[in-house]
Amino acid sequence: MMAFSDLEVILCMVLVLQMFSSCFCSNVSSSVSSTCQLQRQFHVNGIHKTGDVVLGGLFVFHLFSVLPEFSYTTEPHEPICHGFNVLGFRHAQTMAFAIDEINRNSNLLPNVTLGYSMYDNCVAVGVGFRGALLMASGQGDHFLLDNNCRGPPPVLGIVGDSSSTHCIAISSVLGLYRVPMVSYFATCSCLSDQERFPSFFRTIPSDAFQVRAMLQILNRFGWTWVGLLISDDDYGLHAARSLQSDLAQSGGGCLAYLEVLPWSNDPAELRRIVNVMKKSTARVVIGFAHESLMIHILEEVVKQNVTGLQWIASEAWTAATGLQTPDLMPYLGGTLGIAIRRGEIPGLRDFLLRIRPDSDPYNNYNNNIFWEYTFQCRFSPPPAGWLDTGRALCTGQEDLENVATTFLDMSDLRPEYNVYKAVYALAYALDDMLQCVPGRGPFRGHSCASLQKLQPWQLLYYLERINFTTAFGDQVSFDVNGDALPIYDVMNWHWLSDGSTKVQTVGVVKKSASTGEELTMDEDRIFWNFDSKQPPRSVCSESCPPGTRVARRKGEPLCCFDCIPCSEGKISNETDSMECISCAENFWSSPQRDHCIPKRIEFLSYHEPLGICLTTASLLGTLICTIVLGVFIYHRSTPIVRANNSELSFQLLLSLKLCFLCSLLFIGHPRLWTCQLRHAAFGISFVLCVSCILVKTMVVLAVFKASKPGGGASLKWFGAVQQRGTVLVLTSIQAAICTAWLVSSSPAPHKNTQYHSDKIVYECVIGSTVGFAVLLGYIGFLAILSLLLAFFARKLPDNFNEAKLITFSMLIFCAVWVAFIPAYINSPGKYADAVEVFAILASSFGLLVALFGQKCYIILLRPERNTKKAVMGRGSNKYNT
Numbered sequence: 001m002m003a004f005s006d007l008e009v010i011l012c013m014v015l016v017l018q019m020f021s022s023c024f025c026s027n028v029s030s031s032v033s034s035t036c037q038l039q040r041q042f043h044v045n046g047i048h049k050t051g052d053v054v055l056g057g058l059f060v061f062h063l064f065s066v067l068p069e070f071s072y073t074t075e076p077h078e079p080i081c082h083g084f085n086v087l088g089f090r091h092a093q094t095m096a097f098a099i100d101e102i103n104r105n106s107n108l109l110p111n112v113t114l115g116y117s118m119y120d121n122c123v124a125v126g127v128g129f130r131g132a133l134l135m136a137s138g139q140g141d142h143f144l145l146d147n148n149c150r151g152p153p154p155v156l157g158i159v160g161d162s163s164s165t166h167c168i169a170i171s172s173v174l175g176l177y178r179v180p181m182v183s184y185f186a187t188c189s190c191l192s193d194q195e196r197f198p199s200f201f202r203t204i205p206s207d208a209f210q211v212r213a214m215l216q217i218l219n220r221f222g223w224t225w226v227g228l229l230i231s232d233d234d235y236g237l238h239a240a241r242s243l244q245s246d247l248a249q250s251g252g253g254c255l256a257y258l259e260v261l262p263w264s265n266d267p268a269e270l271r272r273i274v275n276v277m278k279k280s281t282a283r284v285v286i287g288f289a290h291e292s293l294m295i296h297i298l299e300e301v302v303k304q305n306v307t308g309l310q311w312i313a314s315e316a317w318t319a320a321t322g323l324q325t326p327d328l329m330p331y332l333g334g335t336l337g338i339a340i341r342r343g344e345i346p347g348l349r350d351f352l353l354r355i356r357p358d359s360d361p362y363n364n365y366n367n368n369i370f371w372e373y374t375f376q377c378r379f380s381p382p383p384a385g386w387l388d389t390g391r392a393l394c395t396g397q398e399d400l401e402n403v404a405t406t407f408l409d410m411s412d413l414r415p416e417y418n419v420y421k422a423v424y425a426l427a428y429a430l431d432d433m434l435q436c437v438p439g440r441g442p443f444r445g446h447s448c449a450s451l452q453k454l455q456p457w458q459l460l461y462y463l464e465r466i467n468f469t470t471a472f473g474d475q476v477s478f479d480v481n482g483d484a485l486p487i488y489d490v491m492n493w494h495w496l497s498d499g500s501t502k503v504q505t506v507g508v509v510k511k512s513a514s515t516g517e518e519l520t521m522d523e524d525r526i527f528w529n530f531d532s533k534q535p536p537r538s539v540c541s542e543s544c545p546p547g548t549r550v551a552r553r554k555g556e557p558l559c560c561f562d563c564i565p566c567s568e569g570k571i572s573n574e575t576d577s578m579e580c581i582s583c584a585e586n587f588w589s590s591p592q593r594d595h596c597i598p599k600r601i602e603f604l605s606y607h608e609p610l611g612i613c614l615t616t617a618s619l620l621g622t623l624i625c626t627i628v629l630g631v632f633i634y635h636r637s638t639p640i641v642r643a644n645n646s647e648l649s650f651q652l653l654l655s656l657k658l659c660f661l662c663s664l665l666f667i668g669h670p671r672l673w674t675c676q677l678r679h680a681a682f683g684i685s686f687v688l689c690v691s692c693i694l695v696k697t698m699v700v701l702a703v704f705k706a707s708k709p710g711g712g713a714s715l716k717w718f719g720a721v722q723q724r725g726t727v728l729v730l731t732s733i734q735a736a737i738c739t740a741w742l743v744s745s746s747p748a749p750h751k752n753t754q755y756h757s758d759k760i761v762y763e764c765v766i767g768s769t770v771g772f773a774v775l776l777g778y779i780g781f782l783a784i785l786s787l788l789l790a791f792f793a794r795k796l797p798d799n800f801n802e803a804k805l806i807t808f809s810m811l812i813f814c815a816v817w818v819a820f821i822p823a824y825i826n827s828p829g830k831y832a833d834a835v836e837v838f839a840i841l842a843s844s845f846g847l848l849v850a851l852f853g854q855k856c857y858i859i860l861l862r863p864e865r866n867t868k869k870a871v872m873g874r875g876s877n878k879y880n881t
Contacts, residue, residue: 044119044131045081047092047363049099051115052451055426056135057095058128058160058170060088061120061366065127081122084373086407087415088162089366090352091184092118094416095159097351098423109431112451117155120366125166132158132170136179153456157182157426157463159419164188164234171200178457182425184418187315188234189242192481199460201478203421205486207235207288207314209517210338211242213488213509214286214312215250216519217336223310224253224559225540227282229273229297231289232260235316239288254540254559256282261293270300278306283538286312291320298328306331310529310536313337318491319412324501333495334529341487342505343417343472349410357396371398374405421476421484429462475512486511490519494527543575547593550578566593569757588758599753603762604667604830604837611667614837621660621844628852629653635859639868648696648723652851655689659844666833666840670749675764679747680738682840683775687734689847690782690813691727693806697789699723700802734778741771752829761829780817786810809850816843 045061063083070076099114119131138154157180161167167186174181175198182201183191189208191197218226228243230236240258247253257280259273274297277285287294294317301309311332317323318337357364357371357379368379377394400408436448442461443449449458467477475485490507507521528534544550544563549572551564566572566580571589583589583596590597605611632649635641641649662685665678745768752761766772790806820839827835858865 044127044134045122045365046117046119046131047096047366048117049096049115051099051103051113053112053156053430053454054115054117054154055095055099055423056132056155056158056160057092057116057118058121058131058158058162058166059092059095059118060085060123060162061092061369062088062122065122065124067124067126079122079124079127081120081127084369086370086373086405089370090407091162091415091419093352093355094345094348094419095423097345097348098420098427100351101347102424102427108427109434112430112434114427121161121163121166123163125163125169128161128163128166129170129173132161132174136174136177153454155179156430156454156456156459159184159422159426161186162415164191164238167191167200168197168234171197175199178460180426180429180456180459180463182422182463184422185415188238190234190238192483194481197482199456201422201425201463201482201484203418203425203476203484204315204340205488206483207239208242209483209486209511210315210488211239211246212517213338213486213490213519214243214314215246215252216509216517217312217490217521218253218284219250220519220521221535223284223538225256225282225538226253226284226286226312227256227277227280228258229261229285229287229289229294230258231293232263235290236260236288239314243286243288251558254557256280256540256557261289261297263293265296267300270297271304273297274300274304274306277301277309278304281540283308283536284310284312286314287317288314289316291317291322294320294323298323298331301331302327308530308536310538311335313491315340315488319414319503324493324503326499329493329495329499329501330529332493332529333501334527335491335493336506336526337491337493337503338509339489339491339505340414340418341474342412342414342489343420343470343474345410345413345416345420346471348413348416349408352408353400355400357394368394370407371396374398374400374403374407417472421470421474424468424470425463425466425476425478426459428466428468429459432462432466433459486517490521492526495529544572544577545575545594546571546573546577548572548577549580550576571596585753586760599758599760601762602756602759602830603669604833606668610830610834614834614841615664615667617841617845618660618663618837621841621848622657624848625653625657625660628848628856629657631856631859632852635866638859638866639870640855640858640866647720648692648699648727649852651727652689652692652696652847655685655692656844656848658685659689659840663837663840663844666837670762670764672749675747675749676742678764679766679772679775680742682836683734683738683779684731686779686840686843687782688727688731689844690779690786691730693810693847693851694730694782694786694789695723695726697786697803697806698726700806701789701792730782734775737771737774737778741768741775744768745771755828759829763829763832776817776821780814783810783813783817787814805851805854809847812846812850813843816846 061084062081063085065079065081067079068077095118096116099116102108103113117135119128119135121128121131135155135158158174159182161170161183162185164186165188167181167183168188168191171181171191175196178199180199180201182203184203186202187204187207187210189206189211191200191202192206192208194200218224228240230240244255244258247255257276259276261273262269287297307330309331311334313335315338318339323332355367355370357368359367371394372378372391375394375398376391377398378391379394379396433449433454434451436442438448439446441448443458449455464478464480464482467475469475474487478484487508487510489505490509491503492506494502494504496502504525506523506525507519509517509519511517526535528536530536540557540560541562544561548563548565551562552558553560553562566589569589570580570582571593572580573594580593586599587596588599589595604614606615629650632641632646632653636646658681662678662681665674665681668674747764747767750763750765752763753759755761787807787810790803790810792803816839820835823835824832824839864870
């Protein structure tokens with residue numbers, strides 16, 4: 001997965017090559033058969049085996065190539081490949097083993113022998129491209145065509161290439177001719193575009209799924225703030241786009257930074273990138289790059305001693321042994337990586353052991369290179385003049401089992417397993433195609449394909465529909481984009497106490513048709529390279545607990561936010577809630593703002609201290625009135641009772657008793673009858689009380705006037721009957737006002753939520769403000785009238801000083817109710833009722849004490865003053881009656 005020039009340039013080169021190449025048949029002589037050949041044919045290193053149907057392959061036998069300089073004066077030379085890749089060679093041998101196994105299987109392609117033609121791409125797009133064209137056009141020396149260039153296609157399908165960039169270039173052209181290409185290692189998500197790459201398939205999951213697998217790991221451990229390092233090629237750039245897109249869609253994380261690793265070892269750029277990593281608060285770093293690029297950046301990490309990071313590796317470097325060194329493991333220990341699915345291929349090791357320099361006379365070149373690389377020997381002495389490298393000559397009899405080589409290590413077959421599945425996918429598709437029943441085929445006229453007239457595009461129909469299970473138990477099939485059912489192993493780099501490294505499987509990420517994508521992990525087996533031995537925290541902002549909402553920070557990523565408490569009446573019952581929801585009408589938010597609770601119901605209750613005090617005062621006042629009434633009744637024949645109009649005194653005491661009792665209607669849960677009765681009872685009781693006082697005042701004035709010459713008529717016209725009638729008429733007026741009020745706009749209970757947001761205040765709405773005002777106004781009018789009359793009679797002789805007591809009592813009464821009005825208006829809910837009850841009790845106690853206190857004192861404690869002589873003023877004048 002390397003970085004190359006633009007694809008457009010490559011495609012243009014291909015078109016030019018096609019313009020200057022042609023396949024033609026020429027009859028040289030009668031004894032020379034017609035052949036197809038290119039005008040200019042380069043040699044490409046490969047491994048071949050004939051068969052009825054040939055499958056192609058592109059593998060990495062060498063790690064790099066040296067391209068010759070073009071002088072345009074001589075014939076161009078072929079590129080030279082260097083650096084034998086033993087693992088790439090094992091990949092090719094795995095394809096050879098799979099084809100050999102299929103040829104020995106009587107149930108799969110029983111009458112067809114598969115062959116293969118595998119080429120070395122030397123990690124150069126031009127070399128790989130040339131090999132693909134040779135296979136597709138049939139111009140290689142190993143292809144056997146008839147005289148008319150007819151028969152089975154040179155290559156029915158190609159396994160490879162290993163690089164996304166190579167596959168993009170090659171499949172763009174092979175797709176035009178619908179030649180199937182099944183890659184075992186190209187992961188770029190761009191290759192899933194079937195419009196651009198209609199004949200491309202792969203047995204390795206695309207980077208899109210690898211990104212989703214990484215996201216599942218991030219979600220598993222709550223990592224929402226991560227850094228991303230990518231390579232500057234199709235592999236890294238497409239992965240970055242997929243990761244950013246999936247993060248945005250899921251809303252589960254953000255990138256703290258995105259850095260592109262340089263291909264060249266640029267110290268200044270590497271220092272800058274590591275400085276970004278040091279300054280960032282992200283503790284998790286994803287590396288979506290190749291091993292060669294990761295080495296450079298990790299060396300700089302070691303140099304700056306950047307510890308405390310949790311690395312997540314893409315499949316490109318998860319199994320890179322070159323990074324598992326004693327110098328790097330203190331920093332990379334605990335790395336979690338996405339790895340290609342490991343499989344088991346029974347019999348592969350025995351097949352590899354059969355490779356010998358002379359085992360295949362047509363492929364000795366690659367076998368010899370492998371032998372020389374493995375045993376560090378050479379088959380021929382160096383040319384004259386070359387320095388002797390000290391290598392011994394190869395005998396060809398060396399034993400592979402006696403040498404330590406990764407070539408025979410079957411414990412970690414990952415790319416090989418994908419090669420194995422790719423070959424079998426082509427074989428199963430070919431088997432399905434050859435089992436077609438004529439007349440029931442999928443092609444025009446319900447025809448079937450035949451072995452003599454096979455076309456690569458015909459295989460595509462069956463390749464899209466294959467579905468089989470490997471001996472290892474993995475299902476293989478392709479979706480509409482040519483991608484196999486994705487499955488990855490999750491690896492963990494375990495740094496052992498002796499300094500060695502163990503890369504172990506700790507989980508699996510897979511997708512099935514029934515359950516979808518799922519991550520299975522054994523967290524107990526994960527090694528965390530931290531003192532806490534626990535996964536780190538990597539978030540820009542801690543989660544907002546229930547009772548708060550997320551508030552985005554302006555100009556910062558979505559993962560960076562503040563937690564704002566929900567306002568009153570709103571809650572959030574989930575972590576990281578974006579909005580607070582309002583409670584229902586009769587509910588309110590809890591103190592923690594995490595759930596709704598029923599609103600408290602408030603009214604002046606008998607069970608609360610305020611209600612208990614007012615009830616006690618009301619009952620006490622009623623009791624005192626009863627006692628005073630009893631005292632007056634018991635002493636009704638005494639001068640002081642008789643002299644003060646006993647009948648009016650009894651009526652006044654009864655009205656005061658009603659005043660005390662009516663206050664109880666303001667306490668307790670408001671009901672319709674209590675709301676209607678409370679103000680009517682209050683108004684009538686107080687009018688009755690004030691009417692008695694008014695008549696009592698008028699009697700005092702009449703008595704005083706009657707004491708003057710010619711004033712006896714005043715008592716005649718204001719006798720007992722007139723007194724009772726006056727009280728009755730004045731009280732009836734108030735009764736009429738109350739009746740009109742109740743009929744027109746009756747008071748009613750009401751649930752008030754305006755006073756307190758967290759309470760429901762049960763109250764009695766007065767209905768008509770005018771009715772309430774008239775009721776109070778009438779009481780006030782009688783009270784003021786009584787006050788004025790009593791004030792005018794205040795200087796009467798001592799034996800008529802009842803007017804002074806009335807004046808004092810009415811001053812108290814008026815003061816209480818004048819203060820009541822603003823207090824009542826400004827007191828919400830139950831406190832308005834409490835203010836009204838207090839005013840009733842205060843004015844009632846004021847009248848009771850002012851009018852009857854002194855008399856009870858004389859009756860009970862100073863009986864010697866309760867005489868006619870004292871009352872008439874003939875005794876001592878130092879006391880008042």
